[in-house]
Amino acid sequence: xxxxxxxxxxxxAGAGLVAFYLWGLTGLPGFGAYPGPYGFIINQVAxxxxxxxxxxxxxxxxxxxxxxxxxxxxxFVAAAGVxxxxxxxxxxxxxxxxxxxxxxxxxxxxxxxRTLALVFTGPAVIMGWYLAAHAQTAPxxxxxxxxxxxxxxxxxxxxxxxxxxxxxSPVAVTETVEAVGAGGFACVGLSAVFLGLPYLTNxxxxxxxxxxxxxxxxxxxxxxxxxxxxxxxxxxxxxxxxEQTLLIRQETR
Amino acid sequence: xxxxxPFIVVAWILAVGLYxxxxxxxxxxxxxxxxxxxxxxxxxxxxxxYVTGGVAPFFYDVPVHTPAVDPVVQAxxxxxxxxxxxxxxxxxxxxxQAHKRFGTLDPQELTELKG
Amino acid sequence: MTGTVxxxxxxxxxxxxxxxxxxxxxxxxxxxxxAVVLTRRPVRxxxxxxxxxxxxxxxxxVFQAPDVTLSELTVGAVALPLLLLLALAKIRKKEx
Numbered sequence: 509x510x511x512x513x514x515x516x517x518x519x520x521a522g523a524g525l526v527a528f529y530l531w532g533l534t535g536l537p538g539f540g541a542y543p544g545p546y547g548f549i550i551n552q553v554a555x556x557x558x559x560x561x562x563x564x565x566x567x568x569x570x571x572x573x574x575x576x577x578x579x580x581x582x583x584f585v586a587a588a589g590v591x592x593x594x595x596x597x598x599x600x601x602x603x604x605x606x607x608x609x610x611x612x613x614x615x616x617x618x619x620x621x622r623t624l625a626l627v628f629t630g631p632a633v634i635m636g637w638y639l640a641a642h643a644q645t646a647p648x649x650x651x652x653x654x655x656x657x658x659x660x661x662x663x664x665x666x667x668x669x670x671x672x673x674x675x676x677s678p679v680a681v682t683e684t685v686e687a688v689g690a691g692g693f694a695c696v697g698l699s700a701v702f703l704g705l706p707y708l709t710n711x712x713x714x715x716x717x718x719x720x721x722x723x724x725x726x727x728x729x730x731x732x733x734x735x736x737x738x739x740x741x742x743x744x745x746x747x748x749x750x751e752q753t754l755l756i757r758q759e760t761r
Numbered sequence: 762x763x764x765x766x767p768f769i770v771v772a773w774i775l776a777v778g779l780y781x782x783x784x785x786x787x788x789x790x791x792x793x794x795x796x797x798x799x800x801x802x803x804x805x806x807x808x809x810x811y812v813t814g815g816v817a818p819f820f821y822d823v824p825v826h827t828p829a830v831d832p833v834v835q836a837x838x839x840x841x842x843x844x845x846x847x848x849x850x851x852x853x854x855x856x857x858q859a860h861k862r863f864g865t866l867d868p869q870e871l872t873e874l875k876g
Numbered sequence: 877m878t879g880t881v882x883x884x885x886x887x888x889x890x891x892x893x894x895x896x897x898x899x900x901x902x903x904x905x906x907x908x909x910x911a912v913v914l915t916r917r918p919v920r921x922x923x924x925x926x927x928x929x930x931x932x933x934x935x936x937x938v939f940q941a942p943d944v945t946l947s948e949l950t951v952g953a954v955a956l957p958l959l960l961l962l963a964l965a966k967i968r969k970k971e972x
Binding site: 536 | 763764768769771775776783784808809810817819820825829830831832833834835840843844847848850855857858
């Protein structure tokens with residue numbers, strides 16, 4: 509099938525798909541006229557029940573916590589999958605990379621990039637911790653905090669200190685940290701089972717003030733574990749993709 | 762008109778992303794078009810849950826009974842965004858392997874299944 | 877739900893103005909998606925994807941979803957272009 513034929517077949521099929529899609533979408537209640545009772549009920553009830561003012565995080569880690577366990581393990585498996593798929597590449601290329609490294613001139617990192625990257629590493633770590641720790645008060649949470657924390661490590665690489673990046677985040681330590689994060693979340697849920705309650709029940713004491721740091725029981729704890737796990741998963745994935753490009757640079761030093 | 766416009770935009774993004782996936786000549790370009798298709802679902806989720814005149818569902822500085830937008834779809838979209846990045850990383854690893862095995866990144870030449 | 881604003885904080889916006897804002901950002905998002913697909917060269921497409929992620933984050937903010945905005949900003953405008961550029965660098969080095 510030539511590209512032109514493919515394009516015409518897609519245009520006809522795509523027009524049919526979009527027509528059915530739009531016909532289905534006009535059956536929805538219009539934009540802004542949300543009718544469903546579930547959202548309104550949760551908004552009324554969540555602050556009283558969990559003492560957490562951020563209702564979205566309360567849903568993620570409390571009302572629908574089991575879904576979040578599944579999604580966190582998707583991340584875990586994806587990081588493991590990237591390591592597995594790229595493992596064969598690394599062993600194979602190691603020989604020829606050494607020979608190529610002699611006549612390859614890697615340009616040095618400019619001073620502006622280095623300064624900016626090093627200046628922002630500290631604030632990025634603090635921001636990541638803050639986001640992961642405040643899931644129950646403000647628009648933050650484990651997922652966002654974990655990604656910001658991972659970018660702090662990547663800034664170290666971008667500033668040209670790639671050897672420092674490998675030393676600061678060796679694969680064995682990062683994998684252990686990721687396992688602790690994922691396992692910690694599952695174990696927090698199990699701790700409720702040991703008390704005779706259903707899995708992932710909020711069994712720590714709910715504080716008195718809604719939205720304080722020590723309020724909302726397990727939500728803050730789970731968010732911390734999720735943040736650690738997401739950061740480690742991203743650092744692992746980026747480290748795998750960097751392995752090959754780093755190998756050349758390491759030989760010219 | 763305002764009560765259907767976001768859904769029309771969702772359908773447009775979906776159609777454009779699918780067009781990119783079908784007529785692509787480079788695996789990484791195809792993966793990015795897949796990201797665009799996925800982003801149309803986030804817009805759809807948030808458009809379904811929107812309440813006219815509602816505030817964000819965070820009751821730190823507004824009283825508890827103010828009308829707010831639906832928080833359930835926001836929870837779904839939030840984890841969805843981070844998971845999409847992990848799945849894209851896996852797809853990229855496959856693309857690198859495919860380039861190594863077959864020497865080409867053109868999806869229209871990678872059609873035959875080798876044993 | 878009436879057509880007025882639910883609660884008047886110092887930052888609230890009347891509903892017709894909110895409608896105009898939403899329509900403008902939706903049109904920009906649609907244009908951004910078209911631009912991402914029509915850019916054929918991978919490295920340029922990654923840059924356009926980063927800008928599209930930023931536009932999506934603004935759209936989520938206008939839809940009153942700050943949590944999703946944070947996620948989309950960190951993932952779609954930073955982490956995804958980084959992963960894509962690393963993969964492209966790896967592929968390009970094999971071609972040499």
